[in-house]
Amino acid sequence: xxxxxxxxxxxxxxxxxxxxxxxxxxxxxxxxxxxxxxxxxxxxxxxxxxxxxxxxxxxxxxxxxxxxxxxxxxxxxxxxxxxxxxxxxxxxxxxxxxxxxxxxxxxxxxxxxxxxxxxxxxxxxxxxxxxxxxxxxxxxxxxxxxxxxx
Numbered sequence: 001x002x003x004x005x006x007x008x009x010x011x012x013x014x015x016x017x018x019x020x021x022x023x024x025x026x027x028x029x030x031x032x033x034x035x036x037x038x039x040x041x042x043x044x045x046x047x048x049x050x051x052x053x054x055x056x057x058x059x060x061x062x063x064x065x066x067x068x069x070x071x072x073x074x075x076x077x078x079x080x081x082x083x084x085x086x087x088x089x090x091x092x093x094x095x096x097x098x099x100x101x102x103x104x105x106x107x108x109x110x111x112x113x114x115x116x117x118x119x120x121x122x123x124x125x126x127x128x129x130x131x132x133x134x135x136x137x138x139x140x141x142x143x144x145x146x147x148x149x150x
């Protein structure tokens with residue numbers, strides 16, 4: 001029984017290792033610059049199916065297709081911006097993690113800034129309202145305590 005279990009574990013580990021090597025070798029490029037560009041692009045492009053996951057980390061079929069297309073475009077000497085433009089044209093602005101500033105996305109850029117400004121203004125206003133007022137009676141008590149300690 002122990003031998004069978006060991007054999008099964010051994011076979012599974014070999015299968016996982018072969019699969020890992022197969023996915024690593026799938027997208028090989030000749031030049032290191034192209035490999036670097038491919039890795040950058042796969043980390044900057046979002047999987048259209050997955051929630052907030054780039055295509056480098058996603059195992060969805062659409063992500064595999066996108067990686068294949070990025071590999072093909074990089075192999076054809078497309079620049080980083082050309083690949084991004086191609087993907088945005090085909091899948092929309094959602095596929096790129098850095099959305100452009102346009103009338104549809106301006107709130108993504110302005111809302112955090114407006115929120116911080118509103119928070120700072122409200123903090124400043126509440127601090128002004130809570131400023132302590134010291135009257136003559138309190139001042140006289142404080143001076144008496146100081147004189148008594150000396």
